[in-house]
Amino acid sequence: MKFLNLRYDFDWGIPFREPFLGWLITGVELTLLIAAVTAVLSLIIGTGLAIARVSRFKFLNIPARIYVEIVRNIPGLFWLLFFYFVFPEILPFGLGDKLHAYSKYSVVAGILGLTVDNSAYVSDIVRTGLLSVPRGRIEAAVSTGLNRLQQLRHIILPEAFRTILPPLGSRMIHNFKNSSLCMAIAAPELTWATQQVESITFRGLEVTIFATIFYIALSLIMAALLIRLEKHLNIDLTSIKGQQT
Amino acid sequence: MEFFLEQFANWKFYLIGAYPSGPLTGLTLNIVFALISITIGLFFGIIFGLGRVSCRRYIKYPCSIFIDVVRSTPLLMIIFWSYFFLPVLGAQLSLFWCAAISLSVYAAAYQAEIVRAGFLAVPFGQMDAALSTGMSRFQALIYVILPQAFRVMLPSFVSFFNSMFKNTSTVYIIGVVELTRTGIIISQLKPNRIFAAYMCMAIGFWVVCYTLSYASQILEKKLGVIDYETYKPEICRQDLVLFPLPKVVKNMLVSNKCK
Numbered sequence: 001m002k003f004l005n006l007r008y009d010f011d012w013g014i015p016f017r018e019p020f021l022g023w024l025i026t027g028v029e030l031t032l033l034i035a036a037v038t039a040v041l042s043l044i045i046g047t048g049l050a051i052a053r054v055s056r057f058k059f060l061n062i063p064a065r066i067y068v069e070i071v072r073n074i075p076g077l078f079w080l081l082f083f084y085f086v087f088p089e090i091l092p093f094g095l096g097d098k099l100h101a102y103s104k105y106s107v108v109a110g111i112l113g114l115t116v117d118n119s120a121y122v123s124d125i126v127r128t129g130l131l132s133v134p135r136g137r138i139e140a141a142v143s144t145g146l147n148r149l150q151q152l153r154h155i156i157l158p159e160a161f162r163t164i165l166p167p168l169g170s171r172m173i174h175n176f177k178n179s180s181l182c183m184a185i186a187a188p189e190l191t192w193a194t195q196q197v198e199s200i201t202f203r204g205l206e207v208t209i210f211a212t213i214f215y216i217a218l219s220l221i222m223a224a225l226l227i228r229l230e231k232h233l234n235i236d237l238t239s240i241k242g243q244q245t
Numbered sequence: 246m247e248f249f250l251e252q253f254a255n256w257k258f259y260l261i262g263a264y265p266s267g268p269l270t271g272l273t274l275n276i277v278f279a280l281i282s283i284t285i286g287l288f289f290g291i292i293f294g295l296g297r298v299s300c301r302r303y304i305k306y307p308c309s310i311f312i313d314v315v316r317s318t319p320l321l322m323i324i325f326w327s328y329f330f331l332p333v334l335g336a337q338l339s340l341f342w343c344a345a346i347s348l349s350v351y352a353a354a355y356q357a358e359i360v361r362a363g364f365l366a367v368p369f370g371q372m373d374a375a376l377s378t379g380m381s382r383f384q385a386l387i388y389v390i391l392p393q394a395f396r397v398m399l400p401s402f403v404s405f406f407n408s409m410f411k412n413t414s415t416v417y418i419i420g421v422v423e424l425t426r427t428g429i430i431i432s433q434l435k436p437n438r439i440f441a442a443y444m445c446m447a448i449g450f451w452v453v454c455y456t457l458s459y460a461s462q463i464l465e466k467k468l469g470v471i472d473y474e475t476y477k478p479e480i481c482r483q484d485l486v487l488f489p490l491p492k493v494v495k496n497m498l499v500s501n502k503c504k
Contacts, residue, residue: 008333073454074447075411077425085432086443173317180319184418191321204329212322219317 008205015207020197024207027193028214030107034189035176038114042175043168045115046122051152053123054130064123071120077181080113084185087112110182110189118175125167129160162233169226173219180215190214248441252431259427259445270422272449278413278423281345283406286352293353294360295386308357315354320415323347328419344416352409359405363398364390403461407454414450424449 015024052064071079084106088096099105133156141155161168183192194211198204262270269277296308315323327347331338338346367390375385417426428446432439 069455070451073451073458075414075425075450077414077417078443078447078450081425081429082443082447086440089439177317177319180321181415183321191319191325195325198329204325205333208322208325208329212318212326215319215322216314216317220313223317 010206011203012206014197014201014203015210020193020201020207023188023193023196024190024210026188027190027211030187030189031176031179031191034107034110034114034179034182034187037111038118038175038179039172041111041115042118042122045119047126047157049119049123050126050130053127068120068123071116072124076114076117076178077184079116080110080181080185083113083116084109106182106185106187109185110179110187113185114175114178114182117178118171121171122168125164125171126160128167129164130156132163133159165230165233166226169222169229173222173226176222177215177219248438249444252438252441252445255431255445258431259424259449262422262427268422271427272424272453274421274423275410275413275450276453278345278348278416279406279410282348282352282413283356283402283409285345285349286356286409287402289349289353290356290360292357294357295364297357297361298364312354312357315350316358320347320351320412321418323351324416324419340419340421344419344421348409348413348416351412352405355405356402359398359401360394362401363394366397367393400461400465403457403464407457407461410453410457411450 014020049064049068052060053068055061087109088099088105090096091099102108137155137159138151141151146154179189180191182189183195186192188196190211194204194207197207258271260271261273262268264270264273293308293312296304297312299305299308324344324347327338327343327350331343331346371389371393372385375389376382380388413423414425417423417429420426422430424446428442432442435442
C-alpha cells in the first residue's frame, strides 16, 4: 500500500479488539435478524395486499391501492424515521412513553419501517404474478368444483410464486441491503457498528472494508442460491408438463 | 390542524431553503442530486453496460466485477466509502460532491444493467445487417443498435430516476441538508410540531415521485414496452455469478443440468 501514498495507516488489529469485535458480531446478527424478519413479514403483508388489489370488492381493492401508492412514492428512510420519531408521539394513552422506555425500540422501529416499505413493492410483484396466471387455469379450477379460497391456495398462488420468484428474490436481496438504513435510527446493526468504531477510533476504514465484504458476499450468495432454486423449480415445472401431455 | 397550516406557510423553506441568500437546500437539492447522478450514471452506465456484453475478457470481467460489487453493496456503504476514503486518497471534496459522486457510482452500476438489458433486447440480426451494409462496429452501435435500445430502455430509465430520487434522501446521513434533513431540523427545533414537519416532508417526496411514476406509466403505454421487469432477469441470470470463480465452486452454485 506504500506506493499509493495514502494518508492513512492501516491497523488491521482494530476489528479484533474487544469492544469493537463484540459490536461487529452483534451487528452482523442484528442485520441478519432484521433482514429475515422483514422479508417474512413483508411477504405475508405483500401477498395479502396483492390479493386485495386484484379482488373485485371495492372495500378491499381501494384501500390496498391507496396504501401501495402512498408507500411506494416515499423513500424507505422516511418510514424508518417516522416509526422511530413520530409513531410514539401520536400513540394515545401514554403508550408512546412506554415505547420510548423500551431499550430495543430502535430495532422494532427498523423492522416496522422496512416492512412497510418492502411490502408495497412485494405486493406489486405478487400482483403481476397473480395477473400472469392464465385464465384457462382458473376456469379449469372452477370446473373441478374448487371454491375461491381453494383456487387461490392450490392453483393461483403456487403458479404465481413460481413465475415471480426472480423479481421477488432480487427484491429480498434489496431489502437485505436496505437494512443498513437502520443505522439512521441507531439500531445497532452492522453499519451502525462500523460508524461507531469510526467515531471512537477515527479508524473506520478497516471495519468498513469488512462490512462491505460481508454485504457483497451475502448478496452474491443469496443471488446464487436464488438461481439454484429457480433452476430447480423450472425442472419441476417441465417434468409436470411432460406428465400431462 | 393549525400546525399543518403553519408548516405549509413555511413551504419555501422545504422547497429551496434560504436559497438566494444562502445555500440551496430542501426538495430542490434532492432533484439536483437525482439529475446529476442520473446524468453521470448514464454516461458511465453506457460504458460499463456495453463493456459487460463485450466479448473481450479483459473488458468484460472488470466491468462485470464493478457492476456486481456496486449492486450488492448498500448505498449507505458507498456513501461512507466516498466520505471517508476519498480524503484518504488526497481528494478534498465538499459534502455536495461527496454525495453526488457516491450517488453517481450507484446510479452507474444500475444503469449499466438497464443499458445491457436494452442492448440484448435488440435482435442480433440488426447488428449483422448493419455490418453487411459496410458500417464499422462502432457506427453500427451508434446509428443502429443504441437508438433502438434506448427506446426499450426509456421507461425503465424513468422509473430508475424515480427510485434514484428516493435514494437521494439517504445522503442526509453525512449531513447534506436536503428535504429529509430539513424536516428533521424543523422537528428538532419545534418538538411539538414533529408530526406536521414529517407530513410536509412526505408530501414533498410523494408529489414528485407520483408525477414521475405516472409519467413512466404513460411512456410505457405509448412505447408499448410491456413486462420489462419480467424479461430482464432472464437475460441477466445466466451469468449472475460472474466472478472468475474456480469451476468447483461454480458447479456447487449452479447445477449442471442448466448450463
